[in-house]
Amino acid sequence: xxxVAEGLWGLADYHESTGEIGKAVKCLxxxxxxxxxxxxxxxxxxxLRIATLLLKHSHNVTHAKSHLERxxxxxxxxxxxxxxxxxxYSLLSQCYHLVGxxxxxxxxxNKALDLTASAAAANHDQVSVxxxxxxxxxxxxxxxxxxxxxxxSIAALECGYVCATQISYPELQMFFxxxxxxxxxxxxxxxxxxxxxxxxxxxxxxxINPNKIxxxxxxxxxxxxxxxxxxxxxxxxxxxxxxVDKLDAAMKADLQQTRHVQELxxxxxxxxxSLSRSDLxxxxxxxxxxxxxxxxxxxxxxxxxxxxxKHYLEPAHFGNVRGTWEDKLELAPPPIDxxxxxxxxxxxxxxxxxxxxxxxxxxxKECGKRIQTxxxxxxxxxxxxxxxxxxxxxxxxxxxxxxxxxxxxxxxxFLENKVxxxxxxxxxxxxxxxxxxxxxxYIRFPTILQACESIIQxxxxxxxxxxxxxxxxxxxxxEAAKLTESKSMQAMxxxxxxxxxxxxxxxxxxxxxxxxxxxxxxxxxSFVGVREKTGVLFAYGLLLMKQHDLQESRNRLAKGxxxxxxxxxxxxxxxxxxxxxxxxxxVLHDTVQSRDILRSSLTLAKKLYDIPxxxxxxxxxxxxxxxxxxxxNEMENADYQRKKVDDLQRRLADSHSSIHHxxxxxxxxxEAQQFHERATxxxxxxxxxxxxxxxxxxxxxxxxxxxxxxxxxxxxxxKRKI
Numbered sequence: 158x159x160x161v162a163e164g165l166w167g168l169a170d171y172h173e174s175t176g177e178i179g180k181a182v183k184c185l186x187x188x189x190x191x192x193x194x195x196x197x198x199x200x201x202x203x204x205l206r207i208a209t210l211l212l213k214h215s216h217n218v219t220h221a222k223s224h225l226e227r228x229x230x231x232x233x234x235x236x237x238x239x240x241x242x243x244x245x246y247s248l249l250s251q252c253y254h255l256v257g258x259x260x261x262x263x264x265x266x267n268k269a270l271d272l273t274a275s276a277a278a279a280n281h282d283q284v285s286v287x288x289x290x291x292x293x294x295x296x297x298x299x300x301x302x303x304x305x306x307x308x309x310s311i312a313a314l315e316c317g318y319v320c321a322t323q324i325s326y327p328e329l330q331m332f333f334x335x336x337x338x339x340x341x342x343x344x345x346x347x348x349x350x351x352x353x354x355x356x357x358x359x360x361x362x363x364x365i366n367p368n369k370i371x372x373x374x375x376x377x378x379x380x381x382x383x384x385x386x387x388x389x390x391x392x393x394x395x396x397x398x399x400x401v402d403k404l405d406a407a408m409k410a411d412l413q414q415t416r417h418v419q420e421l422x423x424x425x426x427x428x429x430x431s432l433s434r435s436d437l438x439x440x441x442x443x444x445x446x447x448x449x450x451x452x453x454x455x456x457x458x459x460x461x462x463x464x465x466x467k468h469y470l471e472p473a474h475f476g477n478v479r480g481t482w483e484d485k486l487e488l489a490p491p492p493i494d495x496x497x498x499x500x501x502x503x504x505x506x507x508x509x510x511x512x513x514x515x516x517x518x519x520x521x522k523e524c525g526k527r528i529q530t531x532x533x534x535x536x537x538x539x540x541x542x543x544x545x546x547x548x549x550x551x552x553x554x555x556x557x558x559x560x561x562x563x564x565x566x567x568x569x570x571f572l573e574n575k576v577x578x579x580x581x582x583x584x585x586x587x588x589x590x591x592x593x594x595x596x597x598x599y600i601r602f603p604t605i606l607q608a609c610e611s612i613i614q615x616x617x618x619x620x621x622x623x624x625x626x627x628x629x630x631x632x633x634x635x636e637a638a639k640l641t642e643s644k645s646m647q648a649m650x651x652x653x654x655x656x657x658x659x660x661x662x663x664x665x666x667x668x669x670x671x672x673x674x675x676x677x678x679x680x681x682x683s684f685v686g687v688r689e690k691t692g693v694l695f696a697y698g699l700l701l702m703k704q705h706d707l708q709e710s711r712n713r714l715a716k717g718x719x720x721x722x723x724x725x726x727x728x729x730x731x732x733x734x735x736x737x738x739x740x741x742x743x744v745l746h747d748t749v750q751s752r753d754i755l756r757s758s759l760t761l762a763k764k765l766y767d768i769p770x771x772x773x774x775x776x777x778x779x780x781x782x783x784x785x786x787x788x789x790n791e792m793e794n795a796d797y798q799r800k801k802v803d804d805l806q807r808r809l810a811d812s813h814s815s816i817h818h819x820x821x822x823x824x825x826x827x828e829a830q831q832f833h834e835r836a837t838x839x840x841x842x843x844x845x846x847x848x849x850x851x852x853x854x855x856x857x858x859x860x861x862x863x864x865x866x867x868x869x870x871x872x873x874x875x876k877r878k879i
Contacts, residue, residue, distance in 0.1 A: 162188055162199045169206065178214045182207055189224075197231045201241055204228045208248050212255075216554045222252040239276050243269065243289040247492070250296050255556040259300050266297040287320040291329060292493050294320070298336065307344040311337055327365045331376050332489040334361045338383050342390070348685060355387055375486035375496060377407055378503050385510050392686030392724045394514070401514045404507045412504075418459050425452045498563060501538050505531040505567050512574050517727040519765045521578055528571050528578075535568045550602040562605045569595055569609045576616050580623050581729055583768040583805065585812035588623075592616055593817050596827060603829035610827060611640035615650055621822045622657050623769070624812050629822040630657040636826055645684055648677045652692040659700055670700055691721045691730065699737060711741050732761035732770050740777050743784070751781055768805045772798060 165184045172181035188195060188203045195203075204224040211221040228245045232238060246269035253262035273290040277283065294317035301310035314337045321329035338354040345351060358380055365373065381404045388397035428449050432442065486503055488495040498506070508531035512524045542557050542564070553561055572595045579588035595613050599606045618633035634654035638647045651673045658670040674697050681690040694717030701710035718734040721727055735758035742751035755778050762770040775798035782791035812818055 159196075159199070162195055162203070166203070166206070169210075173210065178210060182210055185210075197235060198238065198241070201228045201231050201235075201238070201245070204231075205241070205244055205248065208252075212248065212251060216556045218252050218255045218556050222249065222256075225249040225252060239272070239281055239289075240285065242272060243292070243492070246272070247289075247292055247296070250293075250300075254296070254300065255559075257555065257558075259303055262300050263297065266293050266300065269293045270297070284324050287324045288329075288490075288492050290320045291317045291333070291489070295332075295336065295489070295493055295495060298340070302340065302343070307340055311340050314340065326490075327361060328369065328373055328376065329489055329493075331358070331361045331365065331373070331380070332493070332495065334358045335376065335380050335383055335488075338387075339379075342383060342386055345390070345685065348391075351387065355384065358383070374407065374411060375488045378404065378486055378507070379488055379497050381407075382503075382506060382510070385514075389513065390685055392688055394517070394724060394726045397514060401510050405511060408504055408507045411500075414459065418456065421452055421456050421459070425449065425456065428452065499538075499560075501534050502563055502567065505534045505564075505571075508534075509567065509570055509574075512571070516574055516578055516581075517725060517729070519728050519761075521582065521766070524574070524578060528575050532568060532571050535564045535571070538564050539568075548601075550604055558605065561602075565598065565602055565605055566609070569598065569606060569612070572598075573612055573616065576619070580619055582766040583623075583808050585620070585624055585808055586815055588620055589812060589815055589817045589821060592620060592821060599827060600829045611637045611643075611646060613827065614640060615646070615653070617821050618650070618653060618657070622653070622660070624809055624818075624822075626822045627657040627660045629824060630654070632824045633822075645689060648680075648684065648689045649692055651677050652689070652696050655696045656699065659696070659703060662703075667700065667703060670696070674700060687720045687724045691717050691725060691727075694720070695730065695734060695737075698734075702737060702741060707741055707744060711738065711745075714738050714741070728761050729765055729767055729770070732758045732765070732767065732774075735761070736770065736774050736777065739774070743777060743781050748781060748785055751777075755781065768801055768808070772801050772805060775801065 165188055169181040169184040172178070172184065185203050185207045189200060189207070204227055208221040208224045208228075211217045211224075225245055225248050228241075229249070232242050232245060235241075246265055250262050250265050250269070253259070253265065270290065270293050273286050273293065276286045277290075294313045298310040298313040298317070301307075301313060314333050318330060318333035318337070321333055334354070334357050338351070338358055341351045341354045362376075362380060370377070381400050384400045385397055385404070388394070388400065428445060431437070432445050432449065437445075485496050486498075486500050488497060497503075508527040511527045512531075515521075515524045515527075539561070542561050543552075543554070544561060572591050575591040576588050576595070579585070579591060592613070595609070595616070599609055599613055603610075614633050614637035618630045618637060621627075621633060622630035631654040634650040634657065638650040638654075641647060655670040655673040658666040658673070674693060677689065677693045678697055681693050684690065694713050698710045698714035698717060701707075701713060714734055714737055718731065718738065721730050721734060735754050739751045739754035739758060742748075742754060755774055759771065759774045759778070762774055775794055779791055779794045779798060782788075782794055
């Protein structure tokens, strides 16, 4: 009977290699359903193989789970078979993960860890024991993250790190070091602990043999992306560039190799077709056979393919068990073979990092290309998951929810950045369209995209402010703040709302602005990075200027400008800081400094195609030329200003006449039905990508009308201090 089993296994391998998965499963199930008994170990291996095929090629998790549970029962009667028992535990854990059954998953993983502990005590092969212990600790850490138990997750990962260290396996150490950093970035309790985790990643990465680095492409992407997240979080934009550049170069090199492999595969297929001809001359066949052997060897060296049927274990990290080698960027060696995200998601994430890094610098052309590329990649993957135009959250297969969430969250990040870019460029209609897309995706997938509701509300506020609807803008900022638990997001929404109130321009609005600015100003040093600090210093400086406290305003603005220039590199915010400082210099009769500052501001505003800020600067320059009695410059400047005002008015008229304008500024929250029973996400859905929520929130601060900023001699009123 052993020969029969071997034959059916081989036939199943053949059918899988030709893509006939159903036939492969039937071959294997013939062994399990046979009236003639096979040895238990044969049945166990067969059922493990069936479960692997089902998890890899289908959504039939329930069927896979039943095979694995039967395997466990059979393995109880077999005293040895450590490796098979571990494989069964690992695959069963993945099944529980895919259906969101976290308590049973934790139970099975703890039993698996008990098994490895017993094997270690019995002097079983220590390398094998440590590797399996690493596997189970990695899966347990992920399950604990889903429950929001970050400390226990870190403890499990540290156990894995110790095991990897004990067997002197730097690549595996790096897997756990980066995973620990990832959890720290999600939790961010202690900045010193995060920094220590970053430094450990750097130390371990340097210890890996340079010849093996090329084989650690998944780790390279994971490590560099986590470094980018860290640098963005602490607002270290100057040092983030090297990591973004490294990611981009690695992605392009991998894409080029993938294309090369595809070309070789196509050439090999054509060659095989030629060799299949019966009338081929002996010499031609011999030459083609030699060429075939060379091509096969080149492909083998490039793809590092393993023999199907000998490698039963599928990826165990973050629950993604589907995909071929082309889709994977493995993080760790067998028996983990983990991947953080599929290759397409990583590529989209790299494009997103390029966008987030380039947007504040005004690199809109490159950002536009990356947004288009990233969104195209995501749309393709969503279609593969069955998400077409008519599909809603309630229609999703449970096992597809997690991966759908990853791609949908990435899509929303791209759209968020597109809205920000289009608003900066005064392309209000395009911004509307992107924002409406975000709204529609949220309405279709409200539970998966629950974390995006506050972002959409905040962007509605940004849009309303840009088109001059300041009261509506403040409303949406308040609603956005209510919808998030992020202190950073709440603070930024308060700052944005304060600036909207300042733009309204009456005494009551100034008082409301001060009430919003005060709490944020008093706690601005408690935030990670300087994003909130630069925002509130801008708003406070603007308010002090409006209240005619010119010297205090100048001091706050100068401090905020320095922080923005040194840490954020946000050209629009720099331009707006400069414009107010130029206005203050003019009022204080420092015309030389005012001219220099305003020219710098205008240069930046032109680079960003920021028409409101250009008009703002031009109005102050006109006042400057008038004071200096430079009549020619004044007339030329005023004429250019009128052209810009006409251009802005045309764009505003287009946006106001759009069918989407009213629904976006309307003082009402989004209405969407939550399908909690079908798409429970837990903490992991909100933080798996761990793109800090504050990234991308520093969308352009408003450009109040020039008359309200320059006319400091009217409407004097008493001042309140923070």
